[in-house]
Amino acid sequence: MTRIAGRTKPHPHDDAPDTSADFERLAGLPQGPERKALRDELIRVWLPMAERIAVRFRGRGESLEDLYQVAALGLVKAVDHYDPARGHAFEAYAVPTVTGEIKRHFRDHMWTLHVPRRVQDLRNRVRRAAKELAQTTPGRAPTVAEIAEHAQLTAAEVSTGLEALECFTALSLEAEMPGTDGYALGDALGAVDPAFDTVVDRVAVRPCLQALPERERTILYLRFFRGMTQSHIARQLGISQMHVSRLLSGCFAQLREEILTEPR
Numbered sequence: 102m103t104r105i106a107g108r109t110k111p112h113p114h115d116d117a118p119d120t121s122a123d124f125e126r127l128a129g130l131p132q133g134p135e136r137k138a139l140r141d142e143l144i145r146v147w148l149p150m151a152e153r154i155a156v157r158f159r160g161r162g163e164s165l166e167d168l169y170q171v172a173a174l175g176l177v178k179a180v181d182h183y184d185p186a187r188g189h190a191f192e193a194y195a196v197p198t199v200t201g202e203i204k205r206h207f208r209d210h211m212w213t214l215h216v217p218r219r220v221q222d223l224r225n226r227v228r229r230a231a232k233e234l235a236q237t238t239p240g241r242a243p244t245v246a247e248i249a250e251h252a253q254l255t256a257a258e259v260s261t262g263l264e265a266l267e268c269f270t271a272l273s274l275e276a277e278m279p280g281t282d283g284y285a286l287g288d289a290l291g292a293v294d295p296a297f298d299t300v301v302d303r304v305a306v307r308p309c310l311q312a313l314p315e316r317e318r319t320i321l322y323l324r325f326f327r328g329m330t331q332s333h334i335a336r337q338l339g340i341s342q343m344h345v346s347r348l349l350s351g352c353f354a355q356l357r358e359e360i361l362t363e364p365r
Contacts, residue, residue, distance in 0.1 A: 120146065124185045143180050144173075150192070151176040151199045158203050168203065175202030220265045226252045227262030309359045317352050320345060 120143055127143065130136035155172035159165050179195040230252035234243035243251075249259045275285050310318060316338070323329045323337070331349070335342040 120191060121185065124183060124191055128185055140180060144176060147176055147180070147191070147195065148173060150195070154196065154199050155203060158207070161207065163207070171203050171206045172199050175199035178202065220261060223254070223258055223262035224265035225262075226254065227259055228266065305360060306356060309356050312359075313352060313355070317348055320348055321352060324349065 123139060123143060127136065127139050130139065151172040152169050155165065155168035158168055175198050176195060179191070179198040182198075183191055183194050185191075227248055230248045231243055234247055234251055238247070245256050245259045245263070248254070249256050252259070254262070310321070313321075320334055320338070323334045324331070329337075331345045332342045335345045338345070
């Protein structure tokens, strides 16, 4: 197994050696077993650092095990793209790379509703400010004004951030609504009103009805808007019930043809 050079100076991560010489050697190695072994060893010795970063994000709806995996992915990207020739230490490059990978995971996979990046940033600032203020305001939640002053935001921005806190997860449609006796959230959802189709049909047929003779329009009105039978209509107009029936059939055929025929 490829061995990492020993510690040469104090390091903020007690379980990670100084690996500057190893990264320089990695940059000069061609693709092959030796380079792969050195790369894998560098990932292994820096993995505890990545896991410590992952722990900072626990309690936000994602399991710690999954956070470890995301952090490890960020670490792999950091090892693969780190360039020692730029002169900065690996830690300075790896920490924001791993942190960014975890934040990207939350942004892309954990939000139930799509929230713009600006609103997500407001949410994070509001959540952090509220958490810090909670230590100085025991027994009550900090007010919007207090959060705004602490986070240097406007009251409107704080309100937006607070609303975004509710977008991270969503209630089930079967969840009981507060203050009700078993009334589910789904029960409050509306349905498509079938009367909308009636409105569309009436608008479509109106020009055709206006083109009918007055007697035919009267018969249709009495039949479908007054609910009169054909016999009753016949007595009112002084014609036979059979004549009313023929007139209705003729109206139906004419209206159907005009509505279904595409305009030239």
